[in-house]
Amino acid sequence: MLRQKRVAAIHDISCFGKCSLTVALPVISAAGIEVSCIPTAILSTHTGGFTGYTYRDLTGDMLPIVSHWRELSLRFDALYTGYLGSPEQLDIVSGIFDALAGDDTLIVVDPVMADDGRLYPSFPHDFPSGMRELCSKADVVVPNMTEALLLLGEPYSEGPYTSEFIDGVTRRLLELGPRRVILTGVYFDGKQLGAASRSAGASGSELVMSRRIPGSYHGTGDVFASALTAGLVRGMTPESAARVAVDFTVGCIERTRRAGTDTRFGVDFESGLADFINAVNSAVPVRAD
Ligand code: PXL
Numbered sequence: 251m252l253r254q255k256r257v258a259a260i261h262d263i264s265c266f267g268k269c270s271l272t273v274a275l276p277v278i279s280a281a282g283i284e285v286s287c288i289p290t291a292i293l294s295t296h297t298g299g300f301t302g303y304t305y306r307d308l309t310g311d312m313l314p315i316v317s318h319w320r321e322l323s324l325r326f327d328a329l330y331t332g333y334l335g336s337p338e339q340l341d342i343v344s345g346i347f348d349a350l351a352g353d354d355t356l357i358v359v360d361p362v363m364a365d366d367g368r369l370y371p372s373f374p375h376d377f378p379s380g381m382r383e384l385c386s387k388a389d390v391v392v393p394n395m396t397e398a399l400l401l402l403g404e405p406y407s408e409g410p411y412t413s414e415f416i417d418g419v420t421r422r423l424l425e426l427g428p429r430r431v432i433l434t435g436v437y438f439d440g441k442q443l444g445a446a447s448r449s450a451g452a453s454g455s456e457l458v459m460s461r462r463i464p465g466s467y468h469g470t471g472d473v474f475a476s477a478l479t480a481g482l483v484r485g486m487t488p489e490s491a492a493r494v495a496v497d498f499t500v501g502c503i504e505r506t507r508r509a510g511t512d513t514r515f516g517v518d519f520e521s522g523l524a525d526f527i528n529a530v531n532s533a534v535p536v537r538a539d
Contacts, residue, residue, distance in 0.1 A: 252536075255483050256284040256325070258350060260312075260343060261332035261362075261472070263289050264296040268516025269469035270333050270362075274476040278330075280523045281480035281530050286324070288315050288346070291335030297372050298365075298468045299514040309336050316346050328356040330479045331384070332472060337373070340380040347387050356482060359388035359428070360475040364396040366466065367406040378403075386427030390482065392475045395435040398423055409437045413455075420448040420455045432492055434474060437462060445474075447492050458492040460500045467503050469516040474499045477526060485534045494529045498522055 257278055261270035271287055278285045290312070294304040329351060331343055347357055361381045363373050378400040385391045385401060399406050402422050407415070416436055423431040430449045436457065437443045444459035477498045481491025502517035509518065 254282070254284050255327040256286065257328045257330055257479065257483055258286045258288060258326045259330050259332070259476075260288045260290060260334075260346065262291040262293060262296075262335055264293050266294065267296045267298070267300065267468060267514055268519070269296050269298075269472045273469055273472045273516070273519060274330065274332070274479075276523070277473065277476040277519065277526070278480045278483075280527050281477075281484055282527075282536065283327075283480055283483050286319075286326075288312055290333065290339055295514075296468065297370060307335050309338055309342065312339065312342050312346065316349050320349060324350075325352055326350055326355050328358060328479060328483050330358040330360070330475070332360045332475065333362040337377055337380060340377075340384050344384055344387060356390065356479075357388045358390045358392065358475070358479045358482070359385050360392040360471065361385055361397045361401060362471065364400055365394060365471070367396055367408070369400065382426055385423075388428040390430045390432060390478075390488070391423065391426075391428045392432050392434065392471075392478060393423070394471055395419075395433065398433055401426065409435075410439055411436065413438070413457075416446050416457075417448075417454050420446055424448065424450050430488055432478060432488065434471065444496050445492050447488050449488065456489050458489060458496050460496050463500065463503045463507055465503075465507065465513060467506055467513050467517050470499055470503060473502055473517060473519050481530055481533070484530055486530070490533050494526065494533065497529065498526045501525065 259274040263271045292306045420431045433446045436446045442459040443462035446455035448455040477495035501522045502519045506517040
């Protein structure tokens with residue numbers, strides 16, 4: 251019988267404002283993949299635009315969860331990390347990679363820490379250098395442009411970008427050690443926005459573009475990285491997984507814009523899940539054996 255794939259998602263739970271685990275769990279599950287999780291913190295809302303949120307640090311729970319899982323000899327097809335609850339968790343997650351990854355486990359690191367040219371206020375200024383080390387252990391890293399430039403220790407640069415600039419960023423990110431980079435927030439004009447995908451040894455970046463919708467919608471990085479991880483685990487090529495993830499994310503933003511929802515509340519990804527599942531299944535049909 252075909253074995254169901256299993257992913258461990260390591261992100262916070264933001265109780266309101268769809269992002270991190272409240273996105274990763276449903277999106278990856280929709281692709282037919284089992285998702286276990288290691289919550290890094292519990293917040294009443296995410297930190298993007300809300301004030302007065304509660305915050306419970308779960309750093310102390312992470313290794314005991316992993317120890318129990320090791321007693322159960324659980325195996326994972328992918329480990330997928332996002333928002334970490336404290337700087338100490340960088341080392342802890344690195345240890346979790348060593349403890350849980352087998353030879354065939356895909357490690358996806360979304361270095362969630364910044365956007366729009368700014369490090370999130372919850373992180374200390376040296377967080378990007380710790381994140382750089384974690385990224386060196388990844389098979390795939392999925393930074394946005396702000397995170398990419400922080401990882402590289404380079405000044406933030408507003409777009410529109412040139413293809414030479416994007417190729418330079420993806421090349422230097424690969425020099426940090428991951429096997430593949432999928433850089434989001436890539437645009438060359440006001441009309442299109444997308445991602446640049448590049449693997450170690452490739453001579454340039456492959457672009458996966460779509461229409462650009464004005465505005466900044468919270469949680470879209472998590473929607474994209476979760477859909478990408480699901481596609482990769484299902485066996486899609488990085489470019490086709492990025493294509494499906496870009497289309498899914500743009501659809502979510504478009505529906506949310508039309509509904510006029512507060513941009514802090516997260517995007518309507520739920521209404522796009524059926525199309526997302528169909529896109530994944532038509533790229534990699536489920537074998538009936
Ligand atoms: O979507 C990224 C994210 C995840 N979790 C928390 C956040 C953010 C971005 O602000 O604050 C708690």
